[in-house]
Amino acid sequence: MMSILVRDLALGELEVVAEIYGASFDEPYPEPVTASLLRTPGAWCQLAIDTEAGIPLGFVIGRVILDESEILSVGTVPASRRKGVATALMNAASERAISLGAKTLHLEVGEDNPGAVALYKRLEFRATGRRPNYYRRANRRRVAAILMTRHLTTSNKIQ
Numbered sequence: 753m754m755s756i757l758v759r760d761l762a763l764g765e766l767e768v769v770a771e772i773y774g775a776s777f778d779e780p781y782p783e784p785v786t787a788s789l790l791r792t793p794g795a796w797c798q799l800a801i802d803t804e805a806g807i808p809l810g811f812v813i814g815r816v817i818l819d820e821s822e823i824l825s826v827g828t829v830p831a832s833r834r835k836g837v838a839t840a841l842m843n844a845a846s847e848r849a850i851s852l853g854a855k856t857l858h859l860e861v862g863e864d865n866p867g868a869v870a871l872y873k874r875l876e877f878r879a880t881g882r883r884p885n886y887y888r889r890a891n892r893r894r895v896a897a898i899l900m901t902r903h904l905t906t907s908n909k910i911q
């Protein structure tokens with residue numbers, strides 16, 4: 753069984769995120785945006801690593817503002833999906849947000865992404881709104897975003 757460790761992104765490891773992003777998302781990796789975002793107060797990036805093989809499996813980027821937090825991006829490399837990587841990342845991100853003072857965790861997810869919606873529902877996120885035509889996909893199709901929120905408590909870590 754794969755053993756997953758979640759740790760902070762180290763200095764100079766942004767290209768690891770770029771690689772996972774490139775493998776996970778259809779859209780181009782927003783490198784300048786990500787680099788400047790991670791320099792802002794309250795933002796962080798965590799990596800999931802396969803401790804035996806020593807290879808990166810996924811990443812999560814989050815941000816805290818006062819007592820609210822948000823997930824800006826989460827992705828797992830295709831070969832390691834459905835093995836609990838994103839669950840481990842989301843749990844670690846929730847713990848980080850709690851430690852930084854957050855009471856709620858928000859995210860946006862495309863209506864055309866039922867896998868991610870299923871993941872978030874399993875992690876006790878609840879839909880709180882919908883933004884029509886929010887994303888534009890590679891084929892130029894417009895897709896609505898579902899807004900989801902999880903109330904953070906120290907005890908709601910889901911396995």
Ligand SMILES: CC(C)(COP(=O)(O)OP(=O)(O)OC[C@H]1O[C@@H](n2cnc3c(N)ncnc32)[C@H](O)[C@@H]1OP(=O)(O)O)[C@@H](O)C(=O)NCCC(=O)NCCS
Binds near residue numbers: 833861866868874
């Ligand atoms: C969505 C994503 C992050 C899930 O990562 P993952 O590491 O496979 O997720 P987990 O293994 O922790 O999944 C936990 C549970 O979430 C649900 N889930 C995850 N992916 C699913 C899918 N494709 N279809 C249905 N349910 C899914 C299942 O309940 C799963 O448990 P199970 O495997 O025991 O059935 C991954 O598919 C991904 O990187 N997709 C591309 C990028 C993306 O869409 N990011 C989210 C943008 S908002």
